[in-house]
Amino acid sequence: MVKIGVLGLQGAVREHVRSIEACGAEAVVVKKVEQLQEIDGLIIPGGESTTMRRLMDQYGFIEPLKEFAAKGKPMFGTCAGLIILAKRIVGYEEPHLGLMDITVERNSFGRQRESFEAELAIAGVADDFVGVFIRAPHIVEVGEDVEILAKHEDRIVAARHGQFLGCSFHPELTDDHRMTQYFINIVKEAKE
Ligand code: GLN
Secondary structure, three states: OOEEEEEOOOOOHHHHHHHHHHOOOEEEEEOOHHHHHHOOEEEEOOOOHHHHHHHHHHOOOHHHHHHHHHOOOOEEEEOHHHHHHEEEEOOOOOOOOOOEEEEEEOOOOOHHHOEEEEEEEEOOOEEEEEEEEEOOOEEEEEOOOOEEEEEEOOEEEEEEEOOEEEEOOOHHHOOOOHHHHHHHHHHHHHHO
């Protein structure tokens, strides 16, 4: 069985744990750098990317997470987690982890639509997935090795770059675990 970590510094941590367990995998809430040794893949949850970044600095997570990625371990960022993974953030000079070859823009669906749900066709996952968007970012641009998995109103909202998976929405907030399962399959393949 694979062990999936959820970065547990801030945000929708428990919901991801529930979704991982619903898929029959083992979930570990990662609060300390040492715990990265025991997991096969990591989910960075939604929340607030600037707050999460501050805590990542405080607990010394930035370099260890880059090393985790350099070992080929899969990482999945949802919403704020997507921003944390991105190589480029519109309006910012420096990224956070800077691992996934995408450019993201924060809070990009407009104030009047702070949160909404939309049915999405996600390549390799589902053609009727209900995405929950909460002050969501979107992917403005992708590098050539990035596969676009889903769009909403012409905006990219899910993509995969090899071991890195990211989406604008919150797949853990519904009872549809197919997106989580898709990530777990990536982790299983990487482990083999
Ligand atoms: N707006 C948040 C940010 O920029 C992300 C929101 C979320 O994760 N639901 O970090």
